[in-house]
Amino acid sequence: MPRTDRKKAEASARPPVQPAETFRRSRHDRALETAQDYVEAIADLTAAQGEARVVDLARRLGVTHVTVNRTLARLQRDGYVSTKPYRAIFLTPGGSRMADECRQRHQTVVAFLQTLGVSAKAAELDAEGIEHHVSPETLAAFERFIKKH
Amino acid sequence: MPRTDRKKAEASARPPVQPAETFRRSRHDRALETAQDYVEAIADLTAAQGEARVVDLARRLGVTHVTVNRTLARLQRDGYVSTKPYRAIFLTPGGSRMADECRQRHQTVVAFLQTLGVSAKAAELDAEGIEHHVSPETLAAFERFIKKH
DNA sequence: ATTGAAATGTATCCATAGCTACATAATGGT
DNA sequence: ACCATTATGTAGCTATGGATACATTTCAAT
Ligand SMILES: [Mn+2]
Ligand SMILES: [Mn+2]
Ligand SMILES: [Mn+2]
Ligand SMILES: [Mn+2]
Numbered sequence: 001m002p003r004t005d006r007k008k009a010e011a012s013a014r015p016p017v018q019p020a021e022t023f024r025r026s027r028h029d030r031a032l033e034t035a036q037d038y039v040e041a042i043a044d045l046t047a048a049q050g051e052a053r054v055v056d057l058a059r060r061l062g063v064t065h066v067t068v069n070r071t072l073a074r075l076q077r078d079g080y081v082s083t084k085p086y087r088a089i090f091l092t093p094g095g096s097r098m099a100d101e102c103r104q105r106h107q108t109v110v111a112f113l114q115t116l117g118v119s120a121k122a123a124e125l126d127a128e129g130i131e132h133h134v135s136p137e138t139l140a141a142f143e144r145f146i147k148k149h
Numbered sequence: 150m151p152r153t154d155r156k157k158a159e160a161s162a163r164p165p166v167q168p169a170e171t172f173r174r175s176r177h178d179r180a181l182e183t184a185q186d187y188v189e190a191i192a193d194l195t196a197a198q199g200e201a202r203v204v205d206l207a208r209r210l211g212v213t214h215v216t217v218n219r220t221l222a223r224l225q226r227d228g229y230v231s232t233k234p235y236r237a238i239f240l241t242p243g244g245s246r247m248a249d250e251c252r253q254r255h256q257t258v259v260a261f262l263q264t265l266g267v268s269a270k271a272a273e274l275d276a277e278g279i280e281h282h283v284s285p286e287t288l289a290a291f292e293r294f295i296k297k298h
Numbered sequence: 299a300t301t302g303a304a305a306t307g308t309a310t311c312c313a314t315a316g317c318t319a320c321a322t323a324a325t326g327g328t
Numbered sequence: 329a330c331c332a333t334t335a336t337g338t339a340g341c342t343a344t345g346g347a348t349a350c351a352t353t354t355c356a357a358t
Contacts, residue, residue: 020211023186026278027316030179034345037172054306062169067346069307074344086306086353113287116294122286129175133278137271138262145265176346183315204335216316218337223314235323235336300358307352316343323336328329 026133033132036102037061038071039080042089043099051088105139106131112142115149175282182281185251186210187220188229191238192248200237254288255280261291264298 041060045052054072058065072089075081080095091099109131113123134142190209194201203221207214221238224230229244240248258280262272283291 019190019209022274022277023209024211025274026182026186029278030182031344033175033179037175041168055304060168060172062173063345064347065306066308066348071345113290116287116290118287118290122284125171125174126282126284126287128171129178129282130279133275133282135271135275138265138267138275141262141265141267180314202335203337212315213317214336215318215338219315301355302357303355305352305354307350309350310348312345312347314344314346317341319339319341321336321338323334325334326332328331 029133034071035075035078035080036098036132037128038075039091039095039099040102040106042081042091043096043103046091053088057089102131105134108139108142108146109134111146115146178282183220184224184227184229185247185281186277187224188240188244188248189251189255191230191240192245192252195240202237206238251280254283257288257291257295258283260295264295 038057038061041057042052045056045060049056054065054068057068057072061068072081072083075095076083079092080098082090082092106127109127110123113127114120118126187206187210190206191201194205194209198205203214203217206217206221210217221230221232224244225232228241229247231239231241255276258276259272262276263269267275
């Protein structure tokens with residue numbers, strides 16, 4: 001059996017938890033970020049101005065309308081939105097459910113950070129990324145903390 | 150001027166903060182995730198077994214050795230690591246500095262979540278993703294909370 | 299009804315980040 | 329010294345997500 005031991009390997013055998021799992025979870029969460037941000041934005045825009053258009057999403061997300069178009073095609077393929085050429089964008093029931101969860105979670109993460117003493121500005125900036133990696137267990141802990149303070 | 154007003158637009162003009170900025174920040178953080186996870190893993194492996202090899206990184210990160218190879222080429226291009234064919238991987242001074250920061254921040258995020266009542270398992274899983282979106286201000290708030298509890 | 303500006307769509311390019319399949323190098327056990 | 333196993337490297341595929349340049353469609357003002 002070649003290549004088995006390393007320069008000073010015999011000390012610690014294997015780490016207690018498989019670290020590969022944490023990275024896989026992190027990558028999995030990252031893959032859902034786009035869908036979550038889009039459905040959340042579509043729900044926000046529809047609530048705020050009656051409809052969500054491609055330009056609105058592009059402005060809101062800080063990308064070009066081309067990126068929005070291709071992403072919407074993927075979201076439609078995956079059953080989150082329904083679009084017709086040159087028309088407004090609508091969430092499917094599934095997309096609407098996801099949007100509700102994301103809005104709620106986003107709100108909780110922002111409120112939690114502010115309760116902790118983080119400025120409104122930094123809380124909003126950090127939450128936009130953090131929200132996608134907060135498990136239900138951690139979200140519950142955030143909510144407990146908010147209620148207690 | 151066509152296409153100016155929307156179905157019930159005149160109510161709220163523009164949101165208080167430009168939301169596009171938060172998404173740009175989030176995407177920027179996301180782009181650094183890979184580099185941060187790799188240098189952190191290289192530092193860990195080097196500390197634990199004297200050297201970091203491609204196979205070790207592949208096992209640790211849960212990807213194939215091919216993915217590790219291409220990523221290392223990018224990290225070398227960007228000045229974080231130095232590699233020679235069929236040899237172990239070394240961090241440059243810059244890579245080492247980044248690794249130290251990442252290890253410290255990772256540790257803080259995990260400890261913070263546990264202090265908040267999150268289980269060790271969930272804390273580790275969530276921290277792997279959250280860490281990359283925690284600003285210095287929020288990190289400082291986490292540290293204050295840990296010290297106070 | 300016309301028409302020009304805005305919105306939307308399409309073609310094509312680039313970088314990142316995963317994979318399988320195959321080729322070559324290194325090394326420990328014999 | 330040999331060689332089988334392991335480690336490493338390379339070729340080429342896919343998907344996501346960003347961009348610019350150009351084409352087409354809509355729609356509000358005239
Ligand atoms: Mn987000
Ligand atoms: Mn959000
Ligand atoms: Mn990480
Ligand atoms: Mn980490």
